[in-house]
Amino acid sequence: MPTEPNERPVVLPGYHLHPEHHSWFARVLAQADAASLMAFTGGGEPAARYLTESQGKRHFDTFTHAGTGIVQDVTHIIHGKRFVGTDHVFRLNGVRVEAFSGLAEDLFDHLREGRVQQYRHEAHALRDSWPSDPWDAKGRGPVSLHPDGTVMALRRLRLS
Template sequence: MVLSSASQRVASAYYKRLRSDELGTGFGIVLAEHILRERYPGHMVSLIPADTALQAGWALSADDGRHRKGQGSLSGRKQRLACFFEVWKPGEPSRVFPADFRGNHSTPASAHRQLADSSARVEAVHIGPWNRTPCMAFSTALDTERPITVYALEASGSDRPLGPPSGNLDRRVESRNEFPGIDRPDPRGGPAENVPGFHIEPENGEWFQRVLAHTAMAGLAAFTGDGEVASGYLTEGQGKKYFSAFAHSVTGSIRNVHGEEFFGLPFTGTDHVFRLGDNRLDAFSGIPKYLFDLVEERKVEQYRREVHARMAEWSEKPVIWDERWGGPVSRHPDGSVLAIRPLHRST
């Protein structure tokens, strides 16, 4: 198939936008995690997709079974923030930071517009008292003629923990049907105005802390390829049925690799084969077997104690070249590993 010059330009612009979005997200996540670890030494930092977390309590679209008549869905997916960062330590209440990331191949003016858009996204989520939520927004400029530049905005908020220590993160998350909206106080003392958004009231802090912890555990289980375990951490509104349903072999992944050893520990997880140009690569994703046992048994509190105890050790060498494996191995402080190597054809 031969594309016309106009079609080629459209395709090129599409892939350029795709790359800028992906790289902008990557650079933003790395910078945000670095800032939070420096700011809160001795704490773990977990990244949780905002849509998945919010779906535990709010209907995000008219297709959601909890959608109320006359409620009207919130603004589209493109208008919702990217993620939450949970800064946590076992036995303590969490600190939560809404964050959003953008990227572009254009001028600083484009970054300014992106930051303005991201500001609206992060300000649509309030945790605790009105207008006291710390949040961050990042825009990465990928100019081929200049150094990569990351523009950032931050609202410091009150740095208030999410709520009292849960004491039992092992308890299942109950699904809720909250009405979306934020009550904005009238500076003149009149009635509050309800504006679009999500508000986690102070009395719901313990519940939302469990939502974040369980959503992170579901992501960890999915990273190993075990959809059944992941579904056990999710509510119906979060898509529990999609993880427990049959998955086609082209799109699904199965936890089918056991005993693979990295950093002196046996791992369990899944592997994928993909192409990079003319080369075929083998990628393994998983976590140490003893940690997966805790994830599978829904022992969230014990899992968090274990990874926090080894946080400093696992942060020392986040990337190594493993001669036995035959390629680079990247380790995250939560114990998860991504390993990649060339896949040689048999002769």
């Protein structure tokens, strides 16, 4: 950072990118974001397609345990919109609960097909249109919708 003539320069942590590298860096960030979204929806292998070796691609290319190798195997309709993702069932103080993490199906389809820029454009256009109601009456539980099209939903499972 600029300083007075006789002062030591102030150095901040970080990286300087020259303008000729801005588009490359934007693609790297978009790919990393796509990988995190695919992992959030339960897909290790689909996440790996967006990672480099140094980012950990090898962790998803190897054998995975059946409980961790789930590939976006569940759809739910939340606030009238279809989401693709995965769910986990666990006990919370003895009560069986399902936690669903997913992405809006139309946005998910873009990432599944490798269309990262199309996902980014549509997610950006939709960012202010997601419902803000924290309760899904049909699912009987709390939901959190994020502007990027992701959802986390919880619901109590009925005893069978």
